[in-house]
Amino acid sequence: MTSHNRKWKEAKLAEITELVKEYPFVAVATLNELPASIVSVLRKRLKGDAVIVVSKLRVVQRAFEAAGLKDDKLNGLIKDSVAIIFSNKNPFELFSFIKKNKGDATAKTGDIAIADIEVQAGDTGLPPGPALSILKGAGLKVAVQGPTISIVKDKIVTKKGEEVISVVADVLGKLNMKPMKVGMKVLGILDKAEKQFYLADVLDVDEEELFNKFVTAYGQALNLAVEAEIFNEASTEVILIKAEREAKAVDDSLDLDAPASEKKEEVVEEKKEEVVEEKKEETIEEPKEEVKVEEVAEQATEEKVEEAKEVVEETDTEKEAQEVAEQVNDATEEKQEEVQAEASEKKEETAEAKVEETNTAEVDKEAAELAEQATDEEKKKTEGEN
Numbered sequence: 001m002t003s004h005n006r007k008w009k010e011a012k013l014a015e016i017t018e019l020v021k022e023y024p025f026v027a028v029a030t031l032n033e034l035p036a037s038i039v040s041v042l043r044k045r046l047k048g049d050a051v052i053v054v055s056k057l058r059v060v061q062r063a064f065e066a067a068g069l070k071d072d073k074l075n076g077l078i079k080d081s082v083a084i085i086f087s088n089k090n091p092f093e094l095f096s097f098i099k100k101n102k103g104d105a106t107a108k109t110g111d112i113a114i115a116d117i118e119v120q121a122g123d124t125g126l127p128p129g130p131a132l133s134i135l136k137g138a139g140l141k142v143a144v145q146g147p148t149i150s151i152v153k154d155k156i157v158t159k160k161g162e163e164v165i166s167v168v169a170d171v172l173g174k175l176n177m178k179p180m181k182v183g184m185k186v187l188g189i190l191d192k193a194e195k196q197f198y199l200a201d202v203l204d205v206d207e208e209e210l211f212n213k214f215v216t217a218y219g220q221a222l223n224l225a226v227e228a229e230i231f232n233e234a235s236t237e238v239i240l241i242k243a244e245r246e247a248k249a250v251d252d253s254l255d256l257d258a259p260a261s262e263k264k265e266e267v268v269e270e271k272k273e274e275v276v277e278e279k280k281e282e283t284i285e286e287p288k289e290e291v292k293v294e295e296v297a298e299q300a301t302e303e304k305v306e307e308a309k310e311v312v313e314e315t316d317t318e319k320e321a322q323e324v325a326e327q328v329n330d331a332t333e334e335k336q337e338e339v340q341a342e343a344s345e346k347k348e349e350t351a352e353a354k355v356e357e358t359n360t361a362e363v364d365k366e367a368a369e370l371a372e373q374a375t376d377e378e379k380k381k382t383e384g385e386n
Helices: 003-022 036-045 057-066 072-077 091-100 130-137 166-174 207-227 236-257 260-284 288-314 318-385
Strands: 025-030 050-053 082-087 103-105 117-119 142-145 148-151 155-158 180-182 185-191 196-199
Touching (some): 003 057, 025 072, 082 091, 082 185, 155 166, 207 236
Antiparallel strands (some): 025 082, 142 148
C-alpha cells in the first residue's frame, strides 16, 4: 500500500467515524447500475440534512467498529458497491425523499418501460451509413435528407410495461434518449437512539394511501366518541349539535301528536275573547241613548212651559203669576233631573243587556264558525303530511 493510499484511507476512516457519532440515522444504499450523476444530484439536494459517503467496504466496517456502532443487520448489508448515508431525517422521511428523487437514464436491454417510449419525427443528426439500417430495424420510417438521416413519422417503439429489446435500446442510445428513471435504492436505515433497524420493504409506504387511512381512522374514532358520548376536544361540539337536533325533533313530534280538539278549543277561546272585547267597545261607544235622553228632557220642558202659560193666563195678579212661574221652573228642573237619571239607568241596562247577548248568541255563533275553520285547517294539514 502506497503512502498516498494509506493517508486517504486514514482520512476517510476518521471522517466516517465522526459522521457515525454526529448523525442519529445511518442508511445503506446500493450503487449497482447507478450513474454517478444521480449521486451528485442527491448530494446537492440533501445538503444540510444528510451526507452521502462512498468508500471501500473495509474502511466503512472499521469506522463503524471505531465508533462503537454494532448492528448485525446493518453490517450485513455492507457488501459489494454501497453508499452510506448519515442523516438527520427520520427513516421514513429519508426513504421517501430518495425514492422520489430519481434521474433520467438510457434504456438497457431487458428494462421494463415505465411509460410508452416514442421516437418523434425529425432530424437525427446521424450521417447515412450503418445507422440507417439500425433505425429501420427498430421499425422507424427514415429518409436521408442532405447530410443526415431524418425520421419521417412518430412511432412508439416500446409500450408501457413491455421489455426493451436490444435493437430498440441501441436506437435509443444513438438518439441520446433517456426514457428510464433511475434512483438510489436504500437497503435499510438504522435508528441509533431507538436501536431499531428498518428494512426497505417496511419503509416503502404509499404516502397518499397512508394519509387516507389516517383520515378514515380519525372519522371512525370521532363517530365512536359521539355515539358513546365521550367528550373531548373533537367530539364535544358535535355531541352538542347532535343533542340540539334530537331535542328539536322531539319537540316537533310532540306538536304534531297533540289532539286536534285541544288546538280547536285554544283557537275558539282566543277568538271568543277578541269578539267580546270588540262588542264591549262598540256598545260603550254607542251614542244613541244620549240622543234619547236629550229628546226626553226637551219634551218634558216643553210640556211644563205650556202648563205654565195656561196657569199664567188664569192667574189674575202679577204676583201669583210670578210664584206660579217659579214653581213651574222648579218642577221643570226636578223633572229634567229625574228624566236624566232614568235615561242614564236605562243606558247602563241596555249596555249590560247587549254585552250579555254578545257573550251568549253572537260570540257562540262566531266561535262555532272559528272552530269549524280550525277543524278544516287541521284536516288539511293532516292530509298534507300523509
